[in-house]
Amino acid sequence: MNARHTPPSLPLELDSVGFIHRGHTLLKPTTLRLVGCQRTLIMGPNGAGKSLLMRLAHGLLTPTSGSVRWQGEQPAQAMVFQRPVLLRRSALDNLTYVLAINKAARPELTTLPRKAQAMSALEKFGLAHLAKRPARVLSGGEQQRLALARAWLLNPQVLFLDEPTSALDPAAIKAVEDAVREFHHSGTRIVMTTHDLQQARRLADDIVFMHNGELLEHTPAHAF
Numbered sequence: 001m002n003a004r005h006t007p008p009s010l011p012l013e014l015d016s017v018g019f020i021h022r023g024h025t026l027l028k029p030t031t032l033r034l035v036g037c038q039r040t041l042i043m044g045p046n047g048a049g050k051s052l053l054m055r056l057a058h059g060l061l062t063p064t065s066g067s068v069r070w071q072g073e074q075p076a077q078a079m080v081f082q083r084p085v086l087l088r089r090s091a092l093d094n095l096t097y098v099l100a101i102n103k104a105a106r107p108e109l110t111t112l113p114r115k116a117q118a119m120s121a122l123e124k125f126g127l128a129h130l131a132k133r134p135a136r137v138l139s140g141g142e143q144q145r146l147a148l149a150r151a152w153l154l155n156p157q158v159l160f161l162d163e164p165t166s167a168l169d170p171a172a173i174k175a176v177e178d179a180v181r182e183f184h185h186s187g188t189r190i191v192m193t194t195h196d197l198q199q200a201r202r203l204a205d206d207i208v209f210m211h212n213g214e215l216l217e218h219t220p221a222h223a224f
């Protein structure tokens with residue numbers, strides 16, 4: 001493995017994590033332990049609570065009951081959404097910006113000049129020829145690869161991906177899946193939602209199955 005960093009050896013633990021909104025239980029108390037440098041795919045029908053579970057795990061949302069904790073120091077995390085949120089500037093500048101705003105919190109990211117790091121990430125994800133193009137005019141697949149390049153620069157120990165391929169054609173889906181493998185090989189733990197069982201079989205080490213705001217199963221991928 002060509003690891004860029006030591007993967008989080010200590011697990012992420014969700015202990016009876018629940019989420020109630022305006023009297024409606026959207027996530028029933030859920031206990032989940034993610035250990036090692038695995039690729040965990042979260043599956044289930046629309047409205048099952050997949051994104052909710054992931055946002056709670058990432059810390060974007062606070063549970064209304066239970067707790068989310070990393071045993072040990074909280075690792076560096078990044079998240080890629082179904083529709084990438086990109087700034088109104090060039091592809092290259094979207095990347096240099098993320099390095100600039102993380103300068104204080106993550107000084108280790110600034111060992112090389114920002115532009116050189118950003119260009120190398122664009123090259124890695126096949127976007128170097130689009131460096132100067134405004135990010136928001138890129139195709140859906142290109143935007144998703146740019147979001148992945150941005151996450152790559154942050155060198156996350158854990159990458160959360162929320163249905164990153166649901167709006168993409170087969171070639172773009174393959175590019176995203178290859179990128180997920182690349183993150184995994186570099187030592188990043190993956191937590192990703194998908195509707196696509198075949199994709200889960202291609203990518204997952206373990207699968208979490210949700211239904212109606214409830215975690216029904218957490219199993220190794222080969223047993224799903």
Ligand SMILES: Nc1ncnc2c1ncn2[C@@H]1O[C@H](COP(=O)(O)OP(=O)(O)OP(=O)(O)O)[C@@H](O)[C@H]1O
Pocket residue numbers: 021026044045046047048049050051052053061193
């Ligand atoms: N922050 C929030 N506040 C209030 N309701 C929410 C919030 N996040 C999600 N919900 C609701 O919780 C339910 C589960 O949503 P979630 O997005 O987790 O489903 P999902 O399994 O990811 O579905 P899909 O496959 O359609 O994306 C939905 O009814 C949604 O409207």
